Amino acid sequence: MANDLKPTADFEETFGKLDIRLGQVLSAEPAPGTLKKSYRLKIDFGKYGVRTSVGRFTGHPPEELIGRQVMGVLNLAPRQIGDVQSDVLVLGIQFRGAESGEATPVTPMTEGKLGSKLF
Template sequence: MHLDHDPGAAPADEIGFDEFLKVDIRIGTIVEAEVYDGARKPSLKLKIDFGPGIGMRRSVGQVRALYTPEDLVGRQVAGVVNFPPRQIGRALSEALTLGFADEEGRVVLFSPDSRVPDGARLF
């Protein structure tokens, strides 16, 4: 799968609302973060609390260009929680943490403006 990070790119193919609802995007709080030295690209291993319905999930994010582990603990982030787990090197990623590329291609994490309950779903 190729992800186009070009802000001037055309939109993806049109989908129906029911298809959008199949992607389960939730808010969670990062409770642990550590440098992932085994990754090909500078990454952090995250442990995210997605609330009582989903619980803790691990995620690997290529976010070291802008964030340190200390920056992230306690921060709320959005993540896809219904993808199958994915092996990334020696680490297992159980959620896809969401972000946008800045002008230099660095990942800027997607977070709510105000604190919301962990597990809240994007709609």
């Protein structure tokens, strides 16, 4: 077992509090005013509406992100990132070979219903 794992957490007190849902990227464009190159994404979460996210997914060209389904955390407090208020956190993992913070989004293996909850 890896030594760098974090301590065991209670499901209901941690993961159970997050509202993680499936959305589809409608648009991706450079985010104005950010310290590091980032995209402003408009994401459709079905009955939960269209949300804005700012993220460092710039290892992908915008046209590769548009139409892609992604997982986002809907119930975190909004954050001001550059000139944009980001109101959803798109989940991602480190982009292979990129600097720290540069990510590729977490996507499902098959398309799902927009707004579906991750469990």
